[in-house]
Amino acid sequence: MLEARLDTANLFKSAVDAIKDLVQDCNFDCNDSGIALQAMDNSHVALVSMMLKAEAFSPFRCDRNIALGVNLTSLTKVLRAAGRDDTLTLKAEDAPDVLNLVFEATAQDRISEYDLKLMDIDQEHLGIPDTEYAATISMPSAEFKRITTDLMAMSESVTIEATKDGVKFSSTGDIGNGSITLRQHTPVDKPNEAVEIELSESVALTFSLKYLTNFCKAQPLSNQVKLCLSAEVPLMVEYGLEGGSYLRFYLAPKIGDEE
Amino acid sequence: MPSATLPQKRAFGEASSTRRNIAATPSTATTKKRRIDEPTSSPAQRFKSSQNDSKGRMASSQQKSVFESEVLERLNQDISDLKQNNSEKDQAWERPPIPNDFDPSKHSLCFQAIEAEEGTIGGGQPAVKLFGVTENGNSVLLHVKDFKHYLYVAAPVSFVVEDCLAFKAYLESQMSQNHQYQQVIHNVSLTMRENIYGFQGNVQNPYIKVTVTDPKHINKVRTMIERGEANWKGMWKHDGGIMTYDSIQYLLRFMVDCSIAGMSWVEAPAGAYDLIHMNKQSNCQFEAVISYRELISHKPSGEWSKMAPLRILSFDIECAGRKGIFPEAQHDSVIQIANIVTKYGDKKPFVRNVFCLDTTSPIVATQILEFKDEGKMLAAWRDFLEKVDPDIIIGYNIANFDFPYLLDRAKHLKVHNFEYWSRTHVKSVAKETNFSSKQMGNRDTKATNTNGRLQLDLLQLVQRDHQLRSYTLNSVCAHFLGEQKEDVHHSMITELFEGTPESRRRLALYCLKDAYLPQRLMDKLSCLENYTEMARVTGVPFNFLLARGQQVKFLSQLFRKALEQKLVIPNMRSESSEEQYEGATVIEPTRGYYDVPIATLDFASLYPSIIQAHNLCYTTLIKKKDIERWSLVKDEDYIVTPNGDMFVTTKKRKGLLAQILEELLSARKEAKRELAAETDPFKKAVLNGRQLALKISANSVYGLTGATNGKLPCLEIASSTTAFGRQMIERTKHEVEERYCIKNGYSHDAQVIYGDTDSVMVKFGTKELAEAMKLGEDAANYVSSKFIKPIKLEFEKVYFPYLLINKKRYAGLYWTKPEKYDKMDTKGIETVRRDNCLLVQTVIEKVLRMILIDRDVPGAQEYVKDTIADLLQNRVDMSKLVITKALTKDDYAAKQAHVELAHRMKKRDAGSAPALGDRVAYVMVKGATGSKNFERSEDPIYVLEHNVPIDTKYYLDNQLAKPLGRIFEPILGETKAKSLLTGDHTRAISVAAPKVGGLMKFAKKTQTCMGCKKPLTGKEESQGAVCADDAPRVGELYKKTLDKVSDLEVRFGRLWTQCQRCQGSMHCEVICSSKDCPIFYMRMKAKKDLEDANGELARFDFDQAAIW
Secondary structure: OEEEEEOOHHHHHHHHHHHHOOOOEEEEEEEOOEEEEEEEOOOOOEEEEEEEEHHHOOOEEEOOOEEEEEEHHHHHHHHOOOOOOOEEEEEEOOOOOEEEEEEEEOOOOEEEEEEEEOOEEEEOEEEOOOOOOOEEEEEEHHHHHHHHHHHHOOOOEEEEEEOOOOEEEEEEEOOEEEEEEEOOEOOOOOHHHOEEEEEOOOEEEEEEHHHHHHHHHHHHHOOEEEEEEOOOOOEEEEEEOHHHOEEEEEEOOOOOOOO | OHHHHOOOOOOOOOHHHHHHHHHHHHHHHHHHHHHHHOOOOOHHHHHHHHHHHHHHHHHOOOOOOHHHHHHHHHHHHHHHHHHHOOOOOOOOOOOOOOOOOOOOOOOOEEEEEEEEEEEEEOOOEEEEEEEEEEOOOOEEEEEEEOOOOEEEEEOOOOOOOOHHHHHHHHHHHHHHHOOOOOOOEEEEEEEEEEEOOOOOOOOOEEEEEEEEOOHHHHHHHHHHHHOOOOOHHHOOOOOOOOOEEOOOOHHHHHHHHOOOOOOOEEEEOOOOOEEOOOOOOEOOOEEEEEEOOOOEEOOOOHHHHOOOOOEEEEEEEEEOOOOOOOOOOOOOOEEEEEEEEEEOOOOOOOEEEEEEEOOOOOEOOEEEEEEOOHHHHHHHHHHHHHHHOOOEEEEOOHHHHHHHHHHHHHHHHOOOOOOOOOOEOOOOOEEEEEEEEOOOEEEEEEEEOOOOOEEEEHHHHHHHHOOOOOOOHHHHHHHHOOOOOOOEOHHHHHHHHOOOHHHHHHHHHHHHHHHHHHHHHHHHHOHHHHHHHHHHHHOOOHHHHHHOOOHHHHHHHHHHHHHHOOEEOEOOOOOOOOOOOOOOOEEOOOOEEEOOOEEEEEEOOHHHHHHHHOOOOOOOEOOHHHHHHOOOOEOOOEEEOOOOOEEEOOOOOOOHHHHHHHHHHHHHHHHHHHHHHOOOHHHHHHHHHHHHHHHHHHHHHHHHHOOOOOOOOOHHHHHHHHHHHHHHHHHHHHHHHHHOOHHHOOOOOOEEEEEEOOEEEEEOOOOOHHHHHHHHHHHHHHHHOOOOOOOOEEEEEEEEEEEEEEOOEEEEEEEOOOOOEEEEEEEOOOOOOOOOOHHHHHHHHHHHHHHHHOOOHHHHHHHHHHHHHHHHOOOOOHHHHOEEEEOOOOOOOOOOHHHHHHHHHHHHOOOOOOOOOOEEEEEEEOOOOOOOHHHOEEOHHHHHHHOOOEOHHHHHHHHHHHHHHHHHHHHHOHHHHHHHHHOHHHHEEEEOOOOOOOOOOOOEEEOEOOOOOOEOOOOOOOOOOOOHHHHHHHHHHHHHHHHHHHHHHHHHHHHHHHHHHHHOOOOOOOOEOOOOOHHHHHHHHHHHHHHHHHHHHHHHHHOOOOOO
């Protein structure tokens, strides 16, 4: 039996929104520590890893391990019916056929309830092992979104170069080239706008912008985003949430001149 | 050794161990047996040997292939029987000698002319060369001399007989202005002829016949006249060009005038011909010269419809290619040439041999000719070719591969005189040709001349006459002969060649089989008979049938008929106009599922019978002003067709086309009658070929009148024919619905639910099959009586039940007698189309079968649901998902899946990538969101090897959805039909984890609990099989996994033996990689599944709960 309640549906909505374009069908693994999701996109270039810890919910109850096979397109359709500030409750039996979603608009005393048919998804569980990254950059998530959108106009790929001076995002395309450099700065009054760089070694890697813009759909989840890079390993983009929950994306770097 | 370093891309799995085993064991066994199998000359000994052999086989296991033991050994035995009553000796290459007592003054030279070509004799005198074979099997070349080519010009009014000489001199002088100084014009005479084009009031007009000395001048003379440069004394009043008549190539002119048909018998009477001994132009046994006046041609009927004992050589070569590159003549040697020679009429080949490079272990009943040097082998093969002197050379893809390759290779190795394959002293050269016809489309081919010998490339033949999914020899044989052969990838051939004598023997067997199969195919499809009869019926040489289009056949017939009736055929300038006329009509279908019998009424040979009934012809076409001139009476002397053209009736003149058709159709009836009475299978094949040829010829008459870029287009005939056809279909509908209604005392109102070109489908309303048949019969007779003879409406069949999907799309159960249905008939439904995957075909077929035959609609729905569920869970065999498309050109404007894949494959491995003209096989795989279809096509073998997930959604939405919808919508209604594709059964899916992709290098697989799918992350758990919660279930789960492994082992073992059976040897490793074979994919998948399952099983070894 699973029962998990979120104070605002917005968190779940944004998370699903950011995942749905990468993955169509996947399992939500629920156990007593929370709800986790791990899936790779169809072209096997990116991986999504979501962890919503039990603490993020109030209350949270899950007696046994439950795998909820969800078609994310269908889930998005259902979630569209939820208001931003509604409370959201997820419920499921132990061996479930359906996922029950309840949206409550406390101000209007409006309760809507949906049942979403589940799927039986047989998929291998793949993960990226934790690594020590050479560079870890924290920056405002809105800024990251803006950079990807701006550079998308120039090219399909972006080179992220982290040095001790700062981090440089640059793109070269048919119409010209462009770059954005951010230097480390920590305004005391606005901690949300801080740019912090931890560096053990300079790195420069190239990534597909298409995927990065996709990741940025998770921007409403968090004010800050963390980019972790090391030579020849996938980039990790993490949107941290309160209480240790997170939504992480991994993206394989582009190698050589392959398209 | 190269084979050791080569990547074992296509030698699978357990190969390594198996291979070592075979190398050791069987060689001893075969060497022992080799002595026994050696072909011996005395029949007694051979008989003994075959006895020994069968015993030996039982003792020394079944290591011989089926092909060897069943085909070759049997051949050996049969040959000895054959020897007694046959002139051919087993494995004797030469033709039977010329009879000793042959005397040209006493014996006539009678032979079947298989080929004709233009040539010269005695220092430049034009002659026609007729190649052929006598009844004794002697080869003949007959030079026919003295025949002169000619043309006609309409004589001007003032031209009289006396002007002929003057006109001749004038033409001669005009020609010499064009730098022609030798005598060109042989004769000019005035004859009475009639123009074929348009009704002439049955009056013959004077025509000038210009005969030239040499056929090569004819075109110059013709062009000169047509340009108006020969307007003698300005007699032709109008300016510009003058129309000439009877434009036909010399060879055909000769055959028409001497009434020689292709493949027919001709006779040079005793004393009328001279044998040539000195300066022979050929290596034929008889070479003779005769004047065309003396030549006797036998009409191919009765006794003369026989066939000469033609020698048919079927061969195949093997080349040692380099890894990853298709063999190129400059680098890669020819290592084996297998030959099978059969005499027409015999069931068994009398020569079977393989020319091999390097030592090769013997094969039963087959000569192995070993050579150390490739050049010597090629030279020896050439000598063999000359000695065996085949009349017909057949093979599979010989035109585009074997012939040019041998020539190029010999040139590269500088083999002297290798290129003389023809019967004359003409070198064989491979030329690039482009064959293009409206019917067959464009095709780039190579053509190699073998003057005097016919060629039949079975590949081209099958491509021409049959629509198949794949044209590899393997799949063609599977289709027609119901047997498979192993398909050795060309990169494996080198490996086998560089092995031992045993492995080369294996290759030789493979090669021999490839040479044997075309012969079998030819027999099975009766190609030789059908084409021979076509040549005889239409009168063109055999080679024309393959190299030329439809038109020449029709023209040959037309010229023959025109000659009889003293008609001349204008040389119309062929201009390709875009003028379109209205085609056949289609009665709008009343779509739906009919659970009552639907009778089908067909017009028998609709267009030919219209042409006959309404006397449509070139000779009967008449213009308005001519009607007034001769004051003809409408409907009495002439008719107006529904689209306003006018033709005179038979009362005035019987059309030439009508006569040709009448003859063709009555000849067909005759042939069919003889066919029914005949018992000899060879004669039966000939007769069946004839009736087919007659039918095809009759039906092509209409088409050629409508071919605007043809020689003699006549749109009036074509459009009138279709107009009559349309009118008749409408009329039939009207008559049937008028008569069979409640008002006239019938139980139901009949309804015509559909009609197309020459048939109408009638719902009489009755539920009784027998009654529907009776009504159909009745209606056919009733309606027939309303039309002019010989138009006949026939009742042929009843469809019950019948599913009418759309125009030209329907399915039904086909009944001709009320007791039992004949078959399931489908038109335009995915079962026969080639541009989709096998899954669609099988599902649709099965569904139709369940609906139509079993009448089990719920069952069909269940079946569809199960299939879709299997598809989504990746349980469908990949061979069923493979789509093939021909790679016709490199740069399509729009990107296409198969073209893009071919590009990508070329980047990966240029050698195995499909080349232009190949059919590309591909599957659709999952791609990034928003990626186009053409980015997601992938090579099936790559997919198998790397476990790339299949885009099941694509198959569901783009392949299955539409055809299923079309079938189920009329039966279930739209909403219910849709639920088939979205119901609960689509909720279980499986996503494969691939071995490729940018992230896969980094990703680590986390095992999930076999019980509850929870990821096993804990340290103790991570290697194990189950999570702590499910620990008590470990026994149950272990059992389940173990069962799965053993099931898969059995499955893989079965598939492996299946392939071994197919290759015909139980001791050799399977090397087949046939992309057409479902077993191949199954075997590959089973192997992978087994590996995976073994991995799963191994997890229990580390499981805490399982250790006690």
